[in-house]
Amino acid sequence: MSRRAALALGLLLVLVVAVVLGVRFGPVHLTIGQALRALLGEGTSTDRTIVLELRLPRALLGALVGGGLALAGATFQALLRNPLAEPYILGISGGASVGAVLVLSLGLATAGSWVLPLAAFAGAILAIALVFRVATATGRGMDVRVLLLAGVVVAAFFSACIAFILSISEARTVQSAVLWIMGSLSGASWRSVVLTAAYTLPAAALLMGLARPLNLMAIGEETAQYLGANVERVKRFSLVIAALITASGVAVVGVIGFVGLVVPHTIRLLVGSDHRVLLPLSFLAGAAFLTLADLVARMALAPTEIPIGVITAFVGVPFFLVLLRRSLSS
């Protein structure tokens, strides 16, 4: 078995284990046997409710969003030819946060569980539209350098908006806004799982279908053209798809950092930069990573839940640094 196939199988196994652990652990103690029986639709009705209605959707949502963020990150890194690129680089997190904070401070979030994600998604779309508008303003195709700058500027503008809204909000609103911005899977439901899956999975398939042109783009747009790629089309298409995956993730779980930056780099260090391998493996690894991170976020200081973004950073950054050091010294 090749190293890549072994890694793919290993990651799949880790993902399955992560989901099972996510189902097993929680405020109500379940044995692994009880959890597995409930997963299969057996056991007591309380166990089934806890497992099937609360913990399973949460674990699956974590997997979907984590996979989506890692995939989007890998795509942005290839298109922008910038190792520092990550899913939020186009100001998507800022736009989503403005939408969420606005809804929270106006007290509209109580109108229904769908209000907050919808507002966040609208904010994210607004950010994407703004940044793309700026990047294509020259009329000579989309310039990724301008895109990067536009992303930074738009993000800075949105942070100012957030600071302004929070400064005139009540303390309680500020706390819930900050918690939302730091990210959490606590709002998971089957509806959010289905919505996110309906969005993320086809988009992921489309991006993986673009793996070969993305390989060419990663070494330069001019070269990619000479090798036969339709650069402008590939660029627009994949940027929009990756941005939408990010927007849908941010809308349901808030801003979870580091997954989209660290996971693709880790996989790249292990298997190289062929996107035919890199994209699917990044998706698997991101899914497993975020599911496990959520488990730690829930259990480490139970019953207090730590924001999941804190865990992804605490775990992801040292792990990545160790890996980076090892690959540089070998």
Add this chain to the structure above:
Amino acid sequence: MRFGTRDLAVRYAGSGAAALDGVSMEVPDGCLYAVLGPNGSGKSTLLKALLGVVPVQAGHAAVDGRDAREWTRRELARAVGVVPQGEVISFPLTVHELVGMGRYPYLGPLGGESEVDRSAVARALELCDVADLASRDVTTLSGGELQRVRIARALAQEPRALILDEPTTSLDIRHEMAILELLRTSADSGMTVMVVTHGLDMAARFADRMLLLSRGRVAAEGAPEGVLRAEVLEEVYRWPIAVATDPSTGMPRVTPLRSGGERRS
């Protein structure tokens, strides 16, 4: 495979002077054609116009008699292999993977590489003498190795023509000669080769024909002996220049003279 322009004019947005201004030239089939000129004289722009990646303001740039912009990227990539200048590879990638990218214009969106693709890559690696580097990470290669690998990628496209932008700049004697010999061999086997270079002496020895550009216009065109004349070169490069016949090669040798006379001070 032929390249040609007629009264070609290219102007980049936001810059005053035209990058190319009324350039007419012709590269015949199977010719090793050198494009010369000072920095900023429009050499790279000429290549880009022939490859259909810069907007043409007036005139024509044609590949095999057909306007460059009428070719699809895929068609052109099957016909012309390009080694552009300044490619920065910032992600880990093996030599084999980079050369394998030359097969992109032949592959379907999902289909894998066939035996034909694999043997084209193997042949290209052999031709450029980089087969033993196949599993190396390209970011660890020396300048000369990377240049040969990039030429191998162009050859893996199995093109009928090669276009190279300063392929030997910053290479040592051995690597420069190896690449020029490879280009000469390719041209002798029927491939059309167009190369931008600052090496006038080398161009004189290897090229069949040459084009000397000056500020976006043609200063001279033709066989090396006709183009490399002191009075032409002095005007184009705005520097005192002597041209002599090199006794060991029998070809023109270009010597830029010191501004204050030749004595060491």
